[in-house]
Amino acid sequence: MSRTVFILGAGTSKLAGAPLMHEFLDVADDLMHAKGPGETYDDFELVFKGINALRPAYANANVDLSNNIESVFAAFEMARLIRQLGNLTDQEIDGLPKAMRRVIEQTLEKTIQLPVSGEQVLPPRPYQDFADLLKNISKPGDRNPNTASVLTFNYDLCIDYALHFNSIRSNYCLESGATGGLKLLKLHGSLNWAQCPKCSKVTAWRMDQFFSGRNWTLWPETKQVPLNIASQIKQYNHCAGASAEEPFVVPPTWNKTEYHHVLQPVWQAAINELREAEYIIVFGYSLPPTDQFFRFLYALGTVGEVRLKRFCVFDPNTEVENRFKELLGPVVKDRFVFRRMGFQNAISEFNQFLPK
Ligand SMILES: [Zn+2]
Incomplete structure (x- = not known):
């Protein structure tokens, strides 16, 4: 046996x-910009707003989070714990991990045929x-x-x-x-x-x-x-x-x-x-x-x-x-x-x- x-x-x-992990956010970004009439991409917009708010942190910490979905997801969960991320409201920060899950879901559903x-x-x-x-x-x-x-x-x-x-x-x-x-x-x-x-x-x-x-x-x-x-x-x-x-x-x-x-x-x-x-x-x-x-x-x-x-x-x-x-x-x-x-x-x- x-x-x-x-x-x-x-x-x-x-x-x-x-997409592979390191391509994931680029593909999600392309999907958001190619949105058709009547489609809403609120979750994508929130995720990319969160990523932009993280940018100053990358500059200081010498880590590239910009297209690494693992690090971004982790940073969002951390932001939720400390309730702080750029100019995002508490409500937006709370919503980041959930929005990230929806971005993952929609990106995979749209790319896999x-x-x-x-x-x-x-x-x-x-x-x-x-x-x-x-x-x-x-x-x-x-x-x-x-x-x-x-x-x-x-x-x-x-x-x-x-x-x-x-x-x-x-x-x-x-x-x-x-x-x-x-x-x-x-x-x-x-x-x-x-x-x-x-x-x-x-x-x-x-x-x-x-x-x-x-x-x-x-x-x-x-x-x-x-x-x-x-x-x-x-x-x-x-x-x-x-x-x-x-x-x-x-x-x-x-x-x-x-x-x-x-x-x-x-x-x-x-x-x-x-x-x-x-x-x-x-x-x-x-x-x-x-x-x-x-x-x-x-x-x-x-x-x-x-x-x-x-x-x-x-x-x-x-x-x-x-x-x-x-x-x-x-x-x-x-x-x-x-x-x-x-x-x-x-x-x-x-x-x-x-x-x-
Ligand atoms: Zn039950």
């Missing part, structure tokens, strides 16, 4: 249209290939002892839709002890998750729930469609009569203490997966120097007996190789493999690293 854990980062949704073929809406490239790979490794229901799970830092729904499209049940592990299905652990939240305003639980508006009773409107000339679950999240109720205003996504910074109590089952499940993993395969996650979260998670997950046989990283950027080498302890270092390639090619190359 083998246990394979896939780790996905922003690079895996690049082909589907999603699902391709249409005939009357079918397909998963975006190359997620169908990835779903095939997952099916090959862990065919459910037969005597195949191999398992696969997916840890992802992405908020978008590309993988969720690919699994749904292929009738693979996903398990977000939002509740401790949730069993069955392919573990899909979204460490920073997801565009189809919401925190219930009544009971504070974070729950998922599952794809099968969303699509029951809903159909795509497809015309013969329709080539692609957006998957706009997040912008309809108000229609999802956990407790009767209570609905969240925006999806549950958390800043990609290490200080996640504010979210700890609700995301704990997900992070715990991720640690367990890393601990049991024989194969860890990283696609499109560049281990940014600012992301201490994954470093801690990995360290906690690999304490004790090492079962790991291979740690493979596929990334088009060679700098990423050294970052991972620094992360891995001496025991794992000789099991490390780096291949300079993107997600699409990596999927086809991948099979040679698996056990025969």
Whole structure:
């Protein structure tokens, strides 16, 4: 038996249209300036007002926040704590983190398009290939002892839709002890998750729930469609009569203490997966120097007996190789493999690293 854990980062949704983290705010800015008649971009305007108010701070602190969404999100949360940011009112400061979530939601919904073929809406490239790979490794229901799970830092729904499209049940592990299905652990939240305003639980508006009773409107000339679950999240109720205003996504910074109590089952499940993993395969996650979260998670997950046989990283950027080498302890270092390639090619190359 083998246990394979896939780790996905922003690079895996690049082909589907999603901006990378360092491009995110530029893309959001372009969307705001290209707004059509009748469209409102209040949240975008507030976010960019906040970013402008941060500018003097960058000049003094020699950190570039201007196009780094991680730092901006963190700075907004800090501003809310100390209730001070340029000439913004208290109300505006309070609204920044929420506005940021909506900007993330709308930017991803507008940039990621699902391709249409005939009357079918397909998963975006190359997620169908990835779903095939997952099916090959862990065919459910037969005597195949191999398992696969997916840890992802992405908020978008590309993988969720690919699994749904292929009738693979996903398990977000939002509740401790949730069993069955392919573990899909979204460490920073997801565009189809919401925190219930009544009971504070974070729950998922599952794809099968969303699509029951809903159909795509497809015309013969329709080539692609957006998957706009997040912008309809108000229609999802956990407790009767209570609905969240925006999806549950958390800043990609290490200080996640504010979210700890609700995301704990997900992070715990991720640690367990890393601990049991024989194969860890990283696609499109560049281990940014600012992301201490994954470093801690990995360290906690690999304490004790090492079962790991291979740690493979596929990334088009060679700098990423050294970052991972620094992360891995001496025991794992000789099991490390780096291949300079993107997600699409990596999927086809991948099979040679698996056990025969
Ligand atoms: Zn509730």
